Amino acid sequence: MELYFAYPSSYSQKVLLALYEKGIEFTPKLVNFMDDAERAKYRELYPIGKIPLLIRDDGRLIPESTIIIEYLEEAFPSENGLIPKDPEAARRVRFLDRMCDQYLNDQVVNMIFESMKPEDQQNQELLLKSSELIGVIYGLLNEQLASRTFLAGDHFTMADCAAIPPLYYARSFAEFSIFENIGAYWERIQSHPAWKRVHEEAAPHIKKILGDG
Ligand SMILES: N[C@@H](CCC(=O)N[C@@H](CS)C(=O)NCC(=O)O)C(=O)O
Known part of the structure; x- marks a missing residue:
């Protein structure tokens, strides 16, 4: 593969x-x-x-x-898989995955690429819309995380796979501050082995592009 x-x-x-x-x-x-x-x-x-x-x-x-x-x-099925076997729980994971892709990740990409342009060429309408959507999704994630270790429950799922990378990029310009449950999740996830590995491998490449680790 x-x-x-x-x-x-x-x-x-x-x-x-x-x-x-x-x-x-x-x-x-x-x-x-x-x-x-x-x-x-x-x-x-x-x-x-x-x-x-x-x-x-x-x-x-x-x-x-x-x-x-x-x-x-x-x-490669496993006991606590990335998509739960229970249909209702699986639908929740798929819903969160869609929310994180379309209304967080895509918006974060818009914000990063727009902010790389000279200020007079930036699409202010797009920046505003993206920033608003990020705020709405932060609210959703914060609520989800009030009573859960991972985004969709007790186990790491596709919802976490979808949320963590855009949160990594978003946190520098859309701080978690009032979204305390996201902040606590972010702290917890730093010791999660899969993310530790992804982050360690990606950091030098990101630094080359954004000057950030
Ligand atoms: N919906 C796609 C989005 C993939 C995507 O946007 N990938 C970006 C990199 S994060 C890309 O390939 N960009 C290159 C381009 O648009 O030319 C997915 O879930 O895989």
């Missing part, structure tokens, strides 16, 4: 969290989007051009972080 990814990419980190949490072996295929030739070559493999992308041993392509994790859970 091969995984095309980049260490600083939050959606790649989401899948790395799942792979490390489940202890699944894979062949890493790093993609450097800063290199135009490499980007073009990658598009020949996967025309949508997004990472992460999993390639199964039979050559089948599995794109999209959530679909990859769904596949990993199906192919």
Whole structure:
């Protein structure tokens, strides 16, 4: 199994969290989007051009972080899996995964890319909308975490895979401050082995781009 990814990419980190949490072996295929030739070559493999992308041993392509994790859970089932067996609990995990992808991760990416532009070229409307959505999702996560160790309960799930990477990037410009349960979760998660590994591997790559560790 091969995984095309980049260490600083939050959606790649989401899948790395799942792979490390489940202890699944894979062949890493790093993609450097800063290199135009490499980007073009990658598009020949996967025309949508997004990472992460999993390639199964039979050559089948599995794109999209959530679909990859769904596949990993199906192919490598475990007792306390990343997607619970109980349908109601599984729906909750999938709901939180969607919320974190669309209304946190995508908005965090908007904020980072907009803030890299000169101020007079920044899309203020997009920045405002993204910042508002991040606030709404912080409220949702904070409420979830009031009585739970992990986002969806007592176990690490796909919801945590989806939440942790964007929270990592968001925390510098959208502080957890009043969202105390997120702050406490953030502290707890720092010693979680899968995140420790993802963070340690990604930090030098992120530093090169953002000057942050
Ligand atoms: N919905 C996709 C989002 C993937 C995504 O946006 N990946 C970013 C990196 S975090 C990417 O490939 N960006 C390159 C580009 O848009 O050209 C998923 O869940 O995998």
